[in-house]
Amino acid sequence: MTEIRGRTAFITGGASGIGLAIAETLLAEGARVVLADIDGPRAEAQALRLGAGAFGLTLDVTDRAAFAAAKTLAEARCGPATIVVNNAGIGYDGTDLADMDPLSFDRVLRINLTGVFNGISAFAADLRARGEGHIVNTASLAGVVAMSHTGAYTASKFAVLGMTEVLHKELKPHGVGVSALLPGPFATRLDETTRAVSGPRKPISGSDPSDWRDPALVGPIVAKAIRDNALYIHTHPRYRAPVRARSERILAAFEALA
Numbered sequence: 642m643t644e645i646r647g648r649t650a651f652i653t654g655g656a657s658g659i660g661l662a663i664a665e666t667l668l669a670e671g672a673r674v675v676l677a678d679i680d681g682p683r684a685e686a687q688a689l690r691l692g693a694g695a696f697g698l699t700l701d702v703t704d705r706a707a708f709a710a711a712k713t714l715a716e717a718r719c720g721p722a723t724i725v726v727n728n729a730g731i732g733y734d735g736t737d738l739a740d741m742d743p744l745s746f747d748r749v750l751r752i753n754l755t756g757v758f759n760g761i762s763a764f765a766a767d768l769r770a771r772g773e774g775h776i777v778n779t780a781s782l783a784g785v786v787a788m789s790h791t792g793a794y795t796a797s798k799f800a801v802l803g804m805t806e807v808l809h810k811e812l813k814p815h816g817v818g819v820s821a822l823l824p825g826p827f828a829t830r831l832d833e834t835t836r837a838v839s840g841p842r843k844p845i846s847g848s849d850p851s852d853w854r855d856p857a858l859v860g861p862i863v864a865k866a867i868r869d870n871a872l873y874i875h876t877h878p879r880y881r882a883p884v885r886a887r888s889e890r891i892l893a894a895f896e897a898l899a
């Protein structure tokens with residue numbers, strides 16, 4: 642179990658949406674929070690709004706040298722990070738894989754997958770050496786269930802989930818907790834931030850705006866998972882059915898061997 646009170650949390654993509662909601666809860670529970678975001682002015686403005694205990698800085702998670710510098714700066718200001726939330730990401734681009742611009746595929750993987758690895762690379766060895774702490778990696782429901790027109794995004798999020806499961810096995814013996822956040826749809830700025838880097842995109846067919854929850858709900862869910870040292874963090878009970886259906890389809894395929 643990782644105590645939240647008195648600890649420092651380093652949160653990528655912390656200027657908006659899910660990352661900001663996690664920061665607000667952890668701050669309310671007595672942590673210091675670092676909002677690290679490619680949109681530095683927004684991270685600084687949100688930190689100012691949150692007040693004492695919050696610090697905003699500019700970080701592009703794809704830039705490894707910048708990640709190391711951001712860690713040094715944040716820890717000089719706020720003390721060693723005990724909680725790390727690798728959350729920065731962009732959304733799906735709404736294209737079939739057969740038609741996808743390879744540069745778009747590369748960009749999504751670079752931010753959503755390599756960006757999470759860069760956070761692990763920057764912090765995990767420190768936490769292992771100290772024998773404490775917790776890492777949360779934001780995957781998605783799209784890291785468990787495949788939806789058409791989301792190929793690069795789904796590839797990145799399945800990979801984040803797999804990498805997080807490996808990290809959990811590797812760090813558990815050292816007393817470091819690891820969680821995969823598997824959000825369903827939340828009403829955040831994801832569409833806007835994705836369009837800013839990827840251009841216009843089509844909506845996913847069948848996506849229903851009434852499913853989009855308020856991101857404020859995710860903060861307490863993540864804080865509880867950190868305290869409980871939970872590997873998987875779900876946010877939308879109604880998506881149990883597609884997750885179960887996929888798991889059962891995979892298991893059923895073993896029958897072909899009989």
Ligand SMILES: NC(=O)c1ccc[n+]([C@@H]2O[C@H](COP(=O)([O-])OP(=O)(O)OC[C@H]3O[C@@H](n4cnc5c(N)ncnc54)[C@H](O)[C@@H]3O)[C@@H](O)[C@H]2O)c1
Nearest residue numbers: 654657658659679701702729730781826827829830831834
């Ligand atoms: N909103 C949803 O429905 C939903 C569902 C499942 C998973 N997610 C995941 O949640 C995470 C947060 O998304 P959100 O919905 O809060 O969106 P958001 O756009 O509101 O927040 C994402 C933040 O990440 C930042 N960011 C983007 N690229 C970055 C980079 N290279 N380096 C640093 N920061 C960067 C953006 O500036 C933004 O502030 C993402 O990984 C997303 O894939 C979101």
